[in-house]
Amino acid sequence: MGKRILIVDDSSMMRKMITKILRDRGGHTVVGEAKNGTEALDLYKTLKPELTTMDITMGEMDGLSAAKQILDYDSDAEILFLSNLDKEKYTDDIESLGAVGFVNKHKFQDILDAIEGKI
16 A cells, blocks of 8 residues: 655656656555655644655755654654765765655656655
8 A cells, every 4th residue: 555645856757747747656655745845844843744755955955854844843853865966965864854765756667666765
């Protein structure tokens, strides 16, 4: 059974691509989309998703700050970072937050595998 997922990315095209992959290939339900960390925090509190995919670089509030605030609000929140940025640069921050992981946002099978706990 699929998860209820909140997608957070500043690119509307990327949000649409991720939504399509999660719905069509993963059987997941996308409960909402946010274009920045501020929207993500508000939607998280309202929608209570099982998992949140989070871009790192966004305007208004970046993904790391948003993830920290979401985890402060709900320590059981599951956050999977999706980014094209250098994983090594952000590994320590992501691990210290307790996020599910970090996947390149263009590697759709890796995203599905991470959500299903295969990587």
